[in-house]
Amino acid sequence: MTNIDNITCDQVPYLIEELMKLGAKNVHVIPAITKKGRSEYIFLIDGEEGNFETLAEFMALETGTLGVRLLKTEHYPFDYELRTLCLSFRDENDLLLWEGEIDIKIVMGKEQKPLSARVEYEELKELASQVREAGLKLSMYEIKELIEERALKGIKDFTVNFNDCGPGPDNEPLSAMSKKLYCKNKTKTCLEN
DSSP states (O other): OEEEOSOOTTHHHHHHHHHHHTTOSEEEEEEEEOGGGOEEEEEEEEOOGGGHHHHHHHHHHHHOOSOOOOOOOOOOOOEEEEEEEEEEEEOTTOOEEEEEEEEEEEEEOGGGOEEEEEEOHHHHHHHHHHHHHTTOOOOHHHHHHHHHHHHHHHHSSOOOOOOOOSOOTTSOOOOOOOEEEEESOOSSSOOOO
């Protein structure tokens, strides 16, 4: 951990990227206020013990920090696996609008039971761009929610039903939207349609 009060916000992304290249496992930066009302950034850098010196020297070189604090903590990691999903977006007539693949990270708990399903940011960003190019009006957030909800349904034992409770604010009923997600990787629990 180190606190820096002599850099601008423009330098923060560069420092994060370079720390990751040097072997940091993760980097968190927290904006803060320090003595005399000065703004500062608190850097929390996760790293292997053998790499502390490299990371600390980089921060001294780039920011002029006078030192770093070593915080020893315990980390309880979860196992995870990647599964590839094929996605297809179809209209109400089952006409294919867009089709492709995306990886889902399945976090596993005790006895290798699935806990959660997450789409990685970079893949999601690329998918959102491709879906927009195909002319679909879906936000990155909507795509993420659709994929993760479908993945969870495939790995956990639950069902969620939404029933139309009547007309919406404009007195028009909500129309169904076809979203088909299916699994290409048939190992273990498959995320089938």
